[in-house]
Amino acid sequence: MNPVMAAIQAAQMQMCMPYMMNYGPVPIPFPMQMAPQFNSSTYDEEEDYSAKEDDEEQRTLFCGNLDEHVTDDILYEIFLQAGPIESVRIPKDGGGRQRNFGFVTYFHLSAVPFALDLFQGLELFQKKVTIKAQAADRPQQRQSNDFSVPSVSSRMRNPFANDVAKGDHGAARHARHTLHDAKPYDRSPKHMNNDARRRSDSAVLDRNRPRTNPFLQNSSGGNRRSEQRNNHHHGQRKLYLRRQLTDSVEQQPTNSTFCLHGKEGRRTISMQNQDLVEYLESCGICQVCQLRYLKARGTEYRDMSKTFQRLNVEHSDEQPLKKPRLGVCPTCLGLFSEDFQRQLVEGILAKDISKYDSDGIVLALCLPMTLQLRQLSMWFALRRKFGCVIDDTNAPDVPIKEAVKLILNPIICAQLKKKNDPNGLMINVDLRHSVEAGEVEKLAKLHKAAFPGKQKRIEISRGLLEKQYQPARIKADLFEEYLPIPPTAVDEQLQLKSIVLTGPLVCVAGRYRKLSRELSHTPWVLHGQRMMEDSIEELIIHSVAPHFSESQEKIIFMSSGREDVDVRCLGKGRPFALEIPDAMCSTLSRQLALQMEQAVDRSGKVSVRNLQVVPREELLHIKTGEEQKRKFYRALCTMKEPVTVDILQKLQISESFVIQQKTPIRVLHRRPLLTRPRTIYSLKARVQRGQPNVLIIDLVTQAGMYIKELVHGEFGRTTPSLASIIGKPIDIQALDVVGIDLDWPAEVDNAIAVEGEAIVESTVNSK
Amino acid sequence: MSSLTITHEDPFEQYYFKEEEQQICGRPVSPITKNYDENYPSVVDRFFTRYYYLKTSGGKQAPFQVLYHSNRICLICLAPSHPAFAEGIASVNFDVGNVDRSQNVVKGKAKRGGMVLQADSTLALLTTEKGNVYKIPSCIRGKLVEVHTELIAQPKLLEQAEEGAGYFAILLPKIENCDDIKASLMTHADYEKYVQETSNIAVDEAAVAT
Numbered sequence: 006m007n008p009v010m011a012a013i014q015a016a017q018m019q020m021c022m023p024y025m026m027n028y029g030p031v032p033i034p035f036p037m038q039m040a041p042q043f044n045s046s047t048y049d050e051e052e053d054y055s056a057k058e059d060d061e062e063q064r065t066l067f068c069g070n071l072d073e074h075v076t077d078d079i080l081y082e083i084f085l086q087a088g089p090i091e092s093v094r095i096p097k098d099g100g101g102r103q104r105n106f107g108f109v110t111y112f113h114l115s116a117v118p119f120a121l122d123l124f125q126g127l128e129l130f131q132k133k134v135t136i137k138a139q140a141a142d143r144p145q146q147r148q149s150n151d152f153s154v155p156s157v158s159s160r161m162r163n164p165f166a167n168d169v170a171k172g173d174h175g176a177a178r179h180a181r182h183t184l185h186d187a188k189p190y191d192r193s194p195k196h197m198n199n200d201a202r203r204r205s206d207s208a209v210l211d212r213n214r215p216r217t218n219p220f221l222q223n224s225s226g227g228n229r230r231s232e233q234r235n236n237h238h239h240g241q242r243k244l245y246l247r248r249q250l251t252d253s254v255e256q257q258p259t260n261s262t263f264c265l266h267g268k269e270g271r272r273t274i275s276m277q278n279q280d281l282v283e284y285l286e287s288c289g290i291c292q293v294c295q296l297r298y299l300k301a302r303g304t305e306y307r308d309m310s311k312t313f314q315r316l317n318v319e320h321s322d323e324q325p326l327k328k329p330r331l332g333v334c335p336t337c338l339g340l341f342s343e344d345f346q347r348q349l350v351e352g353i354l355a356k357d358i359s360k361y362d363s364d365g366i367v368l369a370l371c372l373p374m375t376l377q378l379r380q381l382s383m384w385f386a387l388r389r390k391f392g393c394v395i396d397d398t399n400a401p402d403v404p405i406k407e408a409v410k411l412i413l414n415p416i417i418c419a420q421l422k423k424k425n426d427p428n429g430l431m432i433n434v435d436l437r438h439s440v441e442a443g444e445v446e447k448l449a450k451l452h453k454a455a456f457p458g459k460q461k462r463i464e465i466s467r468g469l470l471e472k473q474y475q476p477a478r479i480k481a482d483l484f485e486e487y488l489p490i491p492p493t494a495v496d497e498q499l500q501l502k503s504i505v506l507t508g509p510l511v512c513v514a515g516r517y518r519k520l521s522r523e524l525s526h527t528p529w530v531l532h533g534q535r536m537m538e539d540s541i542e543e544l545i546i547h548s549v550a551p552h553f554s555e556s557q558e559k560i561i562f563m564s565s566g567r568e569d570v571d572v573r574c575l576g577k578g579r580p581f582a583l584e585i586p587d588a589m590c591s592t593l594s595r596q597l598a599l600q601m602e603q604a605v606d607r608s609g610k611v612s613v614r615n616l617q618v619v620p621r622e623e624l625l626h627i628k629t630g631e632e633q634k635r636k637f638y639r640a641l642c643t644m645k646e647p648v649t650v651d652i653l654q655k656l657q658i659s660e661s662f663v664i665q666q667k668t669p670i671r672v673l674h675r676r677p678l679l680t681r682p683r684t685i686y687s688l689k690a691r692v693q694r695g696q697p698n699v700l701i702i703d704l705v706t707q708a709g710m711y712i713k714e715l716v717h718g719e720f721g722r723t724t725p726s727l728a729s730i731i732g733k734p735i736d737i738q739a740l741d742v743v744g745i746d747l748d749w750p751a752e753v754d755n756a757i758a759v760e761g762e763a764i765v766e767s768t769v770n771s772k
Numbered sequence: 773m774s775s776l777t778i779t780h781e782d783p784f785e786q787y788y789f790k791e792e793e794q795q796i797c798g799r800p801v802s803p804i805t806k807n808y809d810e811n812y813p814s815v816v817d818r819f820f821t822r823y824y825y826l827k828t829s830g831g832k833q834a835p836f837q838v839l840y841h842s843n844r845i846c847l848i849c850l851a852p853s854h855p856a857f858a859e860g861i862a863s864v865n866f867d868v869g870n871v872d873r874s875q876n877v878v879k880g881k882a883k884r885g886g887m888v889l890q891a892d893s894t895l896a897l898l899t900t901e902k903g904n905v906y907k908i909p910s911c912i913r914g915k916l917v918e919v920h921t922e923l924i925a926q927p928k929l930l931e932q933a934e935e936g937a938g939y940f941a942i943l944l945p946k947i948e949n950c951d952d953i954k955a956s957l958m959t960h961a962d963y964e965k966y967v968q969e970t971s972n973i974a975v976d977e978a979a980v981a982t
Binding site for chain 1: 783784787788789794796797798799801804805807808809812814815819841843844845847878879880881883917918920922929934936937939942944
């Protein structure tokens, strides 16, 4: 066995490999064997090219939920079983880490459905791999065109069998690829027969798709989806084949009944959808939850009777017509009842949802823990009833959280006439139930009994419940000592505890200019006392925030760097952004933006422009590349003696150079002591007419440089400094930021835009 | 000055500053040159308070200067009237015998790892050209943050440097000790009195001697 195969075994593959077991290691990779085939005389190059190009995607299999340990090699070796592989690829993310999905491209189109069959339910490193055809929407069409095989069950045998079945369907596009003689997996006819026989014998339950439709299975008129499911099912059976045979279970044809022999007693326990539903009904489970236990998906909850029909489940008595018993479903506590939905919508409408202009909403339910406990209890109950058919690590139902997304979300959205948008208005609903306190108390006791070793005080939390409490980790008997199995019925529905609306996070960006030399960046508080009346942050927030939010406390002001209290910021200004949580409004009209800008301007200290709403992702422009940005400054410097031409010449530098700057003393008490290398890109000094000892110096520097210290050198702690360059003391009296090298946010002249709109309006009016 | 008399051959012509006009908030921005202040205080005057410490050894007093920043960081320097200036400075050594102060390393905002010094701990040894060795005291109780190692290579900096640039070390006292430390040091006014007195004494001594 080669090392890769060993690796696969080490990966604790949960599937059998019939070919391997029967015939030793997987044969050598296919391409080598079949290479000559491409050059055969029947090979039509032109047609093949188009076919090949076209079906690259079609020939690709998508594998999701891969463990990080799964390598290209492992994927190759495993998927090779379904046919020769052209390429295997697991993409990497930006950080070079492997993504959790991969692609397997086969040489042959026919290998894809075969592989889909063969590997459904594959687990690698204890993670269930999701396998889909890459061209998921197309294969069905293709299949019906190319593989006009009458019987579904015989269709999915293997890619080579297909070809045989097709026989002289020579016109089919892929015939030349797939109809070849070198078929390493195409065993003797005897083997084929064997295979077919076994298939009809075996019966395996696929937990994820516990549905078959015997009517559809034998007719060609069923819908495609269930057809596919049946196909998967057959593939699955095949995978379990070996185990079945070695265990020598009785071999009787079981049509729509799934069997899996139980661990204990080697009995065959069967479970049918009908059985499941009947049992659930006897426990008083509501129909929505019944569907959950049937693992229904998305739209299948909308028309439940139809779904039940399709799943071949009949409700013996006409329950839906009868007045439903007053009992509340013990697994969802009425969460999915119409009554509850009505309450919820009413509750939401009672809040002033109209205050928010957001089109999208997202529903966040905080469910009592008892729901999780009840799910676990039901899980135990099902295991008792149906045995190992029910997995002990993967829950038998669609989790309530997911079901809320599938069921409640669309209903609430439709009722409120809003879209579902994870970035929209968040409706936080806290739910409570009278049994919660009592059951959690029992859970606490159970926890002590179940995990006695752990002396640490662990608080019972939802996360803990989810992680620790599975049939695999806790014994049913122990559980039953504290809590009933199956869950008991309750009289009361879930109650709404509170509904809180949280608006989306809106980001507003712009550029500010600062004209005052006595204005701090953020509120300056020293020993609990305000040192200055205003700050840039407050001036901007006061003018911008009221439009978006009622409270200004949680708004975060950020900017691309900051200047000292006594430094002005001129030119185009410094980019800034406001992060406004719980915003009522997510847009900003030009007109309003202009009004806000004018309001800030009226302060005479700060001026704002380019005000606009930006997507949150763009905020990273402010913080990234902080040290790469160039900053432009103008400094007013003075010398004790008149400036000479020599000094001026020394201060004209157009080539960049690096200085070493120790943390200035003025910030040393709160910053670490470091020597930072910083680049000066250019220097230009001029002299003021009539003031011979005054220099005006324009600098372009790397961000993060302390300019004041650069000028006077701070006792030699910055070297070289302007003082050391000219060899004479020089001091700085005033500093202006005249430019920041960041082209963000976009330049929007709200004044011009508004003017333009006004003109359009006036012309419309005049007409 | 000269620019008024010679207009056609002004060497500064190409270096004259011309302000670009700019309007913000509907008003023209005042040029930076408007902020010029003839009597602008020096760096030390702007940020530091001058304190002094007298060290008595062998019956002789030597004054040292402590520049106390508004954020409590202290620079330890020689007072202008320190006798070493008169004798000429020959060398500075931070290896004070049992420990080398220049090996001081601090980490992080909290300046972890800095040597904790008492007011009379020796920071450095100063040798004058006359051969006298002066012990430089820490002057205050605090944590040693930075040592001016440049002085080892260029001891003459002490004589030429601007006020403050001849610092030996930067110390960070604890906030709660600040008031006590300030009270224990001599203020600038006291120091001026002291200098006056010592010079008077010196003059007297000289008079007595003659």
